Amino acid sequence: MAASVCEVRNLTVQYGKRVAVDGLELDLHAGDVTLLLGPNGAGKSTALSAISGALVPTSGTIRIAGCDLATDPLRAKAKLGFADQPPALYEFLTVVEHLEFVAAARSAERGEVDRVMTRLQLTGIAQRPCRELSYGMRQRVGLAAALVGDVALVLLDETLNGLDPYAARSARGAVEEVAARGAAVLMSTHLLGGAERMCQRAIIMDGGRVVADKSGEELATLVAGGAGALEELYVSVVPDRGPT
Amino acid sequence: MIDAAKLRHVQREVGRRSGGRRRTWLAMLVTGAAAAAWVATAPDGSAASTRWLWTAVALYAVAMLRVPFVLFWRADAALLARLPIEGRPLWGAAQWATGELAAQALAASSLAALPLAVLAGPDAVAVLGRHAALAVALAFAAAALVPAVAVAAGALVVSGKADQLLAGLGGEVKAPPTAWLGVLPGLASAVAVLLAIDVGGWLRGGHAEVGDAVLLLAGMSAASVVAALLARAAADRVMPAMLRDVSALDRQQLATIELTAAPATLRALGRQLTPGARLLLDKHARLLARRHPMSAVLGAVAFAILAVSALASSHAAVLQVTTLAVTFAYAMVLRGRMAQPPVELPRLRDSLPLTPGDAQAAARTYVLWWWGWFALLPGALVLARTAQLWQVAPALAAGTLLLVLGGGGGRATAR
Numbered sequence: 240m241a242a243s244v245c246e247v248r249n250l251t252v253q254y255g256k257r258v259a260v261d262g263l264e265l266d267l268h269a270g271d272v273t274l275l276l277g278p279n280g281a282g283k284s285t286a287l288s289a290i291s292g293a294l295v296p297t298s299g300t301i302r303i304a305g306c307d308l309a310t311d312p313l314r315a316k317a318k319l320g321f322a323d324q325p326p327a328l329y330e331f332l333t334v335v336e337h338l339e340f341v342a343a344a345r346s347a348e349r350g351e352v353d354r355v356m357t358r359l360q361l362t363g364i365a366q367r368p369c370r371e372l373s374y375g376m377r378q379r380v381g382l383a384a385a386l387v388g389d390v391a392l393v394l395l396d397e398t399l400n401g402l403d404p405y406a407a408r409s410a411r412g413a414v415e416e417v418a419a420r421g422a423a424v425l426m427s428t429h430l431l432g433g434a435e436r437m438c439q440r441a442i443i444m445d446g447g448r449v450v451a452d453k454s455g456e457e458l459a460t461l462v463a464g465g466a467g468a469l470e471e472l473y474v475s476v477v478p479d480r481g482p483t
Numbered sequence: 484m485i486d487a488a489k490l491r492h493v494q495r496e497v498g499r500r501s502g503g504r505r506r507t508w509l510a511m512l513v514t515g516a517a518a519a520a521w522v523a524t525a526p527d528g529s530a531a532s533t534r535w536l537w538t539a540v541a542l543y544a545v546a547m548l549r550v551p552f553v554l555f556w557r558a559d560a561a562l563l564a565r566l567p568i569e570g571r572p573l574w575g576a577a578q579w580a581t582g583e584l585a586a587q588a589l590a591a592s593s594l595a596a597l598p599l600a601v602l603a604g605p606d607a608v609a610v611l612g613r614h615a616a617l618a619v620a621l622a623f624a625a626a627a628l629v630p631a632v633a634v635a636a637g638a639l640v641v642s643g644k645a646d647q648l649l650a651g652l653g654g655e656v657k658a659p660p661t662a663w664l665g666v667l668p669g670l671a672s673a674v675a676v677l678l679a680i681d682v683g684g685w686l687r688g689g690h691a692e693v694g695d696a697v698l699l700l701a702g703m704s705a706a707s708v709v710a711a712l713l714a715r716a717a718a719d720r721v722m723p724a725m726l727r728d729v730s731a732l733d734r735q736q737l738a739t740i741e742l743t744a745a746p747a748t749l750r751a752l753g754r755q756l757t758p759g760a761r762l763l764l765d766k767h768a769r770l771l772a773r774r775h776p777m778s779a780v781l782g783a784v785a786f787a788i789l790a791v792s793a794l795a796s797s798h799a800a801v802l803q804v805t806t807l808a809v810t811f812a813y814a815m816v817l818r819g820r821m822a823q824p825p826v827e828l829p830r831l832r833d834s835l836p837l838t839p840g841d842a843q844a845a846a847r848t849y850v851l852w853w854w855g856w857f858a859l860l861p862g863a864l865v866l867a868r869t870a871q872l873w874q875v876a877p878a879l880a881a882g883t884l885l886l887v888l889g890g891g892g893g894r895a896t897a898r
Contacts, residue, residue: 293565294731312723316567327561327730329493331500340493344485344566368500 241269244391244423250299252285259285261447267423272437275427277444278477283427287394291321304391317345320390322398326381330370334380337369338387347388355383358413375401382410386417393417395426411437435462435469443476451476485568487575515591523598531602532687539592540676543621546588547672550629551665553580561730574718585626592618613686620700623707624675629668631710636667637721661728665780673784749852756844759837763845778817782857785810789861793868800871804878810858811882814850821846851886
């Protein structure tokens with residue numbers, strides 16, 4: 240098994256009396272793409288925010304590439320790319336200026352910006368201000384910002400939503416590529432169709448807890464069962480109780 | 484690696500391209516020129532100096548109240564919080580930005596001071612020197628002291644002591660710990676402004692107070708520099724943590740999570756309204772303090788100025804009426820905000836069986852409740868102690884009457 244890039248232990252996030260994430264235990268390995276699934280309000284975005292350091296958990300520890308996020312946040316964040324929803328962009332900078340800023344923060348080389356822009360087909364809009372971008376283009380710039388530099392962990396919060404088929408294919412390719420370079424990817428999505436073909440692991444959360452965790456042969460068998468197999472698994476472990 | 488110069492460059496570019504920087508400079512210079520015209524038409528030098536003092540107080544108060552927004556409540560907080568950027572460069576870039584705020588106020592107040600040279604005649608140099616000393620001391624406070632207090636407030640939040648203090652206050656005080664990032668700098672601004680007003684007599688040539696005034700202004704400037712140096716040491720830990728908390732509050736805890744129910748006094752007022760208006764009032768109570776934290780900060784500053792001036796002097800009518808006027812102006816702004824998205828979500832409201840009258844009644848009640856706490860309550864203390872009742876009472880009564888009779892807050896509903 241590949242080395243663990245991210246170790247989450249007993250992660251709990253509470254908003255007042257409401258427990259959004261309840262004792263999450265997670266190990267993410269180099270080269271793996273892990274899908275994080277679950278109904279609205281299951282705690283996926285909160286878990287991703289906490290793992291990214293954007294939110295202080297109520298309790299628990301998070302280690303990224305060996306660095307404790309609470310005590311050594313700078314080194315941990317240097318190894319982390321996070322595309323959240325909606326992506327945080329400098330509205331009055333151009334796409335290339337925004338990505339250069341992110342690259343500089345991660346001490347990445349200038350060539351890294353060219354690489355991700357080419358990979359995600361952003362070169363045509365490189366000189367456009369971020370404020371003029373459509374929803375899908377903003378998603379792609381957010382993904383590019385998460386992938387730029389020598390990141391060991393990539394967190395994507397519904398980043399593939401709103402992309403046209405070509406852009407979605409290009410984005411999936413970029414995610415597989417960063418995983419092939421040795422990064423661990425944790426990606427929340429509701430679009431199971433394309434995502435199930437690229438993942439090595441699928442985790443389903445409900446009520447702030449992990450209710451299913453499939454990987455390896457078990458997942459391969461499931462996915463080989465045909466399109467919609469992951470959706471069947473989801474339906475079997477998450478009761479349809481409407482919004483909570 | 485991002486350093487302060489790189490951050491500063493990005494901030495300047497964003498300000499230049501958005502036009503915000505140019506507009507702010509222009510607005511300050513136009514204000515300075517208008518104030519100069521007001522000062523020039525004063526009947527004598529003493530009145531001119533008083534008019535300049537109020538202008539300077541207003542200009543620097545605005546600059547100081549903008550400090551938390553430059554440091555923490557900034558548009559790029561979410562992005563900066565996610566990147567591996569140390570606190571020192573964040574503080575360094577913020578110092579440039581607060582320095583620019585102070586420079587804008589200094590430029591405008593200098594422009595407003597020009598007529599004093601003409602009115603003072605042979606004493607022009609001495610008169611301008613005294614006014615310049617006050618303006619520079621206030622500039623130091625805006626550029627260094629208030630930002631340092633904001634960082635100290637951040638340290639309070641990071642250490643968790645803010646939570647304990649809020650818990651200790653109990654009662655109706657329900658706010659996220661990050662509210663301290665606005666409240667403490669607001670109080671520091673109020674102290675700086677009150678000290679500036681205190682040396683008003685010296686500005687007009689009161690010789691007996693020369694030593695005290697010079698000491699006060701020199702002390703304020705020196706304290707500002709020392710505070711900024713101390714804050715620099717704490718900034719490494721505080722700045723990234725505060726940007727994270729502020730952006731987390733905006734993105735993660737918005738509306739659906741960190742909701743606080745209407746306090747008892749507002750609920751009591753709400754019981755006098757129609758069910759539709761009560762529903763909207765409840766929504767205002769849940770969202771407005773969160774969406775417009777400045778309402779609490781400005782209200783607290785107004786409360787402090789009115790209460791302290793009432794206790795300190797029975798002849799502070801000009802300050803008290805000015806404070807009431809500014810508070811009233813903000814109350815009107817607050818009422819206007821209630822009609823704007825995303826707070827009101829007019830389309831949603833239009834699809835519900837709520838009348839424009841309900842919206843107006845809810846907005847009026849909320850603003851009157853706010854006015855009651857921050858103007859009427861300290862205003863009662865002012866009325867009890869002032870010797871200038873005929874100046875303060877009409878201002879308080881007129882403000883209250885206008886808020887009771889005024890419309891607004893429901894325009895977006897009427898299609």
